Amino acid sequence: MTNPRLKVLVEKYLSNTLTSTERTALMAMLDELPDEQLALLLHNIETPDTYRPEIPENEISDRLDRIKENLFEQSPVRMLNTDKPRKGSSPVLWKALVAACLCAAIGWTLYQWKGQPQEEIQIVEKTDVDPAEPVALITLATGETIRVDSTRVGLIYSKNGLHVYKSEEGEIVYKDSSMVDQEPTYLTIHTPKGGFTKLKLDDGTLVELNAASSIRYPTSFEGDKRDVFVEGEAFFKVQHDKERPFRVHSQKQMIEVLGTSFNLISDEKYAKTTLIEGSVKVVAEGKDYFLKPGQQAVVSDKVVVKDVKASNSVAWKDEKFVFDNSSFKETLKEVENWYDVQMVFFDPDIENVQLSGTVSRNVKLSELLKVLEMNTNYRFEIRERRVLVRRY
CATH class of the missing domain: 3.55.50.30 (Phage tail protein beta-alpha-beta fold)
Structure with missing residues (x-):
């Protein structure tokens, strides 16, 4: 018996009312559905007149329209149950055809379609995934974006007095010669999923960004404070300067230090600060919390300070x-x-x-x-x- 939720999801797909979560669930359920149940499901669903696959390429769109007609106007039950399949068909033909339609909406890539709808669809699947690599996107104050990856070393950008480099050690560094009687401009470095990077700030502070993280900082630190803004996960080795505290702002808290090293994880649900060496002050919910090496502050609905094995929190750097x-x-x-x-x-x-x-x-x-x-x-x-x- 076909899962009633699957029927509802397919109907919602055909009327273009699926949410992204429902689309993911639908594809997962179709992956597990036996061919006979899929055939029965398709045979009993009415196709809306307004249904059109949303595909950029006109040619693929036309072909998927023809697939739709065959799927919902012919009897897939009779075809799947024949003793001798037609030449060129396969036991999973109808499942492949429906998957092809759904792939178009979810963003999968359809390759090589030849001949009649009964012929094979070739969907290229990647069977393994490589680990993260050094990749970062630098967004300038002008909105211009620079991509930095493992293939680039030396000067990677130079314009209007701003020079951005990547060192042999993999650190992004920069010099701004335009800062004469002007307010400092801000840069944002973002690492996508599957990427990580290192950078050196104007004062010599070293920062390492884990995947899916970002930091916003000035091209030069002016005045009596050094302020940066972080989301995601980052490790800091702060250059000591007793005259200018270094402050890290995130959604849940602010961290203030003079010179130390610590790891920060920050998202919309919680912030987690782990001190490696030195000392830091975590400011959250109007209170100050001072950490010692080997301690961690977790800020969510409340603030909890506890002893941890600090090396575990920075293992990602290694x-x-x-x-x-x-x-x-x-x-x-x-x-x-x-x-x-x-x-x-x-x-x-x-x-x-x-x-x-x-x-x-x-x-x-x-x-x-x-x-x-x-x-x-x-x-x-x-x-x-x-x-x-x-x-x-």
Whole structure:
């Protein structure tokens, strides 16, 4: 018997009312649906007159219209149940055709269509994913964007007195000779999912950005403060200057230091500051919290300061996943950011699995997932940039 929710989702797709979450769920359900059930489902769904696949290329659009007509105007039940399939057809033909239609809306890529609708559709699937690499986007005050990757070393930008370089050590550095009696201009460096970078600020402070993170900072620090703004995860090694405190602003808090090293994770739900050496003051909810090396402040609905193994929080800098009773959800979020993939869960109730161990971040995604499979009750399947997550 066909899942009633699947029928609802297919009908919503045909009327262009699916949300992005529902589209992901629909594709996951279609991946698991037997051919016979798919045929029955299609046979009993009325196609809206207004339905048109949203595809940029006219040629592909026309072909998908023809697929739609064959899918919903012929009897797929009769065709799938024939003793001798037609020449050129396959046992998963109808599933492939529907997947092709849905792929167009979700952003998959359709390749090579030849002949009649009964012929094979070739959908290129990437069976493995490489780990993150040094990639960053620099947004200038003018709105201009510069891409910096592992292939670029030396001067990468020079205009209006601003010079941006990438050192042999992989650090983004800059010089601004236009700052004469002017307010400092701000730069924003963003690392996408699957990317990371290093940079050196005007005062000599070193910053390392993890994947899916950003920092906004002035080309030169003026006055008695050094202020930067961070989202995501970043490690700081702050240059000491007792006359000018260094302040890191994020959604939940502000960190003030003179010279120290610490790791910061900041998103809309919480901020987590782990002190490696020196001392920091965390300002949150109108109160000051002073950390010692090996302590961590977590700011969410309330502020909690606790002792931790500080080296675990900066293991990502050495390209390692370190799990120390880490939650399964947080681990998979790290994996998503590092490999630029999307986790698709077949069961919304994820077990509260606690993981322990160390894995290199330099391995391909399939190798990491094998380790997770051995330590959990879940199995993983890579489909392009999606990872299907199921219970055993």
